[in-house]
Amino acid sequence: MGGGHVLFRLMTGTFGVACASGMALGAVLIQTVWGTEMAAIPPAAKREVDFIKDIQPLFKDHCYKCHGSSRQEGGLRLDRRDDALNGGDGGPVFAAGKSDESRLIKYVAAVDPDVVMPPEGDKLSDEQIGLLRAWIDQGAKWPKD
């Protein structure tokens, strides 16, 4: 009887330690993943961004080839306002005011190495990503016409 009791205490003790270290490990993992994601996205540009001057040429040079009038990869078209606002097969690709949660930004910043836009050729520079972020954070204003 007494022996069984000791064994029980031993087991619950070990279980408790295993649990605690599992939780600690989980917390470290979450911190690491979160930390990496945050670090991977370059900061937003500080200045005021203008869609026609700063953003449209960037889309044109780097995205229209696959997201323009002739091809709409992933169901996404970035050369027309209403199409761009609707997003692609996966829904909206940016949310005004929330650049860090916008898929468009995550993809150009290569947060997930498996989904990077553009998928071939040069990545966007930190400066270009900063402009896109600032544009989204400043309300993603896209003038009609």
Ligand code: HEC
């Ligand atoms: C060489 C072709 C090509 C270029 C250039 C390109 N993309 Fe893509 N894009 C794709 C393909 C293919 C998909 C769909 C497959 C996928 O999701 O991996 C896609 C999907 C996307 C999606 C997800 C659409 C959805 O709703 O699922 C976003 C956002 C996106 N691209 C943004 C961009 C941006 C921004 C640029 C320019 C900086 C760009 N892409 C340049 C080929 C391209």
